Amino acid sequence: MTRVILITGASRGIGAATVRLAAQRGYAVCVNYRSSAEAARTLVAEIEQSGGRAIAVAADVALESDVIRLFRTVDNELGTLSALVNNAGILEPQADVDSMSAARLQRVFATNVFGTMLCAREAVLRMSTKRGGSGGAIVNVSSMAARLGSPHEYVDYAASKGAVDTFTIGLSKEVGDAGIRVNAVRPGLIDTDMHASGGEPGRIERLKGSVPMQRGGTADEVANAILWLLSDEASYATGTFIDVSGGR
Template identity: 65%
Template structure:
């Protein structure tokens, strides 16, 4: 399947990097997208190539439509698109809504919502059988924050992920006749450096023991769920949203 391409947005670290590695093991040629950290993306590509897979790193800010178009054009030169993992996203420092600026909200929604919509659009244009494509899978990375709301800390982030859930359900219905399956995963507290980017580098250590499973999840655990949804093993599913949260989303 090395002529089938998987694009992983935000693929240089955390859940994205873990997904890129597993995607390569599953036989995809992997496009590792990154916004700024070229060295980290290069390290993921090198690891895949050392293991005998095919991968390339492509810089693109998913907050820019022009960059997204360039990303998919680069992937076109790599092979036929078979899977998009809509993983790239940002979080800001903890704040209440009363403290949030319009600039913060615009950036959050531009990257987390508009960027995911535009990446999905480009994938559909290539995958849709009605447009001459071969079908495929889109897996959006949401968050259990979409269900919990993120009050007092990440309300804007939670709202952006709620939009991703709606995108998943609506798009799955829209493209079902075009051979495209659409899913989302909703991670809970996962041990990645996204917490540091939100100003809480010790968040996993603080919250982990109090979670239902008494620990945070790993990027690999989320990536395995993503790869299953994208695979033919989930061929009779679409529009599904899978919580990978150690029961956090249903716990009182």
């Protein structure tokens, strides 16, 4: 039976790299995106041309109704879900906390925290052996910001990822006896366009000197960690974290 994976925020960066690697490993892939329809369709076409199976589904994980529709689409078009990667995340332009509005905080937490929890809820409803499922694995994409705090840049983003870390631990203990493993990766300075979203495209160049390995990482390096956590090689790993940060 073909394994089915849903990857949120998957049209670019770490998400897209994870889609490609999952397809190479034999998964049927749901490429979730919020607004990058063309990139998502291009990615699906790439997978299909390589002999894999993929669909693209637009959904904003910050909206419960969208999340429910997203998972039902996977049920109907791909089949039984066996893996979820909670990758969707946003950050706002760099700022100190004393200038952050409530609206900004609500946007960041709605996607990064509530979206992660809502998607995990839907995955558990389908995977739990206590509910007739066959088990599965969830990987949450956190950030080294959860440990470093991102002062004068993205304290709100860092705090949201700290919440993801705590959620990962709690959920892993809650569903460990239901056939579901829950783990997380914490990427560091990864070469994606997310830095441009925060207003500093050259952020890696500025900060790479603080990384023991003296360079930024790649989306593929994070994807490899995610796929290992999803694999049978990690069958006794739950509630654990892999820092993909070059030692930072």
